Amino acid sequence: MATKNYLNNRDLLKEIHKSKTSYGSYIDIEAKDVDCIVLSVAAIDKSAIKEARKARADRLQRAAFEKNDNKKLKMADFAVDPESFKLSELVFRVMTFEHIPLEPGRKKTPKTVADHHTKCLFPPYQHYRHDDDGELQLVAKSHWVGGMENGYFSQDHGKTSTKLANMYMKLCERYSHRYNWRGYTYVDEMRGQALVQLAQIGLQFDESKSQNPFAYYTAAITNSFTRVLNIEKRNQNIRDDILEMNDLTPSYTRQHNSEWNNRIAEESKLVAPRDKK
Numbered sequence: 001m002a003t004k005n006y007l008n009n010r011d012l013l014k015e016i017h018k019s020k021t022s023y024g025s026y027i028d029i030e031a032k033d034v035d036c037i038v039l040s041v042a043a044i045d046k047s048a049i050k051e052a053r054k055a056r057a058d059r060l061q062r063a064a065f066e067k068n069d070n071k072k073l074k075m076a077d078f079a080v081d082p083e084s085f086k087l088s089e090l091v092f093r094v095m096t097f098e099h100i101p102l103e104p105g106r107k108k109t110p111k112t113v114a115d116h117h118t119k120c121l122f123p124p125y126q127h128y129r130h131d132d133d134g135e136l137q138l139v140a141k142s143h144w145v146g147g148m149e150n151g152y153f154s155q156d157h158g159k160t161s162t163k164l165a166n167m168y169m170k171l172c173e174r175y176s177h178r179y180n181w182r183g184y185t186y187v188d189e190m191r192g193q194a195l196v197q198l199a200q201i202g203l204q205f206d207e208s209k210s211q212n213p214f215a216y217y218t219a220a221i222t223n224s225f226t227r228v229l230n231i232e233k234r235n236q237n238i239r240d241d242i243l244e245m246n247d248l249t250p251s252y253t254r255q256h257n258s259e260w261n262n263r264i265a266e267e268s269k270l271v272a273p274r275d276k277k
Helices: 009-021 046-067 162-176 187-204 213-245 252-276
Strands: 036-038 091-095 125-130 136-141
Touching: 009 162, 009 187, 009 213, 036 046, 046 091, 162 187, 162 213, 187 213, 213 252
Parallel strands: 036 091
Antiparallel strands: 091 125, 125 136
16 A cells, blocks of 8 residues: 655645536546646647557556555556557547637736636636547536536636645645744734635646646745735834834844844944055
8 A cells, every 4th residue: 555645746636636627517527537738639649649548547557556455566566558548538638718708808918818818717628539430529628517519607616625725724834834934923824824825826726837736836835924924024114113213112123133233333343444454
């Protein structure tokens, strides 16, 4: 049985995929799993098919290994032949805004295709699969409810999975325990702001560009923590200025910084005459 790490890219990607699928519509359950991500239908060529076969084989191999209870067996014992899959079994994700409604005027100066369409919770996509005749068939749409032809655009019917939400909280908690953050008295506010940020941008992670959501989430948490720190520093400076204006003792930080600056100024005066000589 493989050792499970609660926070890793593989599990994060799995939960991100699960959450995104809740916002889409599919002709069958097999259309949910993705074997290859491309940027256009034209990119579904021989190389993409080869990549999809290998990705599907690796996924099934790992799934079988994780379900195995025999510790003597290794990953290689569950190897799957990539050529054993039919072409009609492979699912391709195409990143496209084709089914997203246009929204003129949403951006004053639109620069990308996304700026011309309704703002989405995450990059929209469609899933394609070959039929028995070898022709590509549309089998899924994100941000969609109903059939592929008679459905409608929607962003309200899905939700972030409970496990992914727990991962958000665990990431914020563990990051707040790092030596450069844990000493602040307002670390709870930092965690709260970071959690709000992850809830807003968590599903915006684009699997077609990266397979490292851990770094994406960590960067978002760092930015949130830094933002709260800068706000608190600014408020503290205002508070210390008011205290000094009323001849009251400012914070220890202001006193320490003042003593440090005075000491540096005195040492620079002592060094300056020697430099002249």
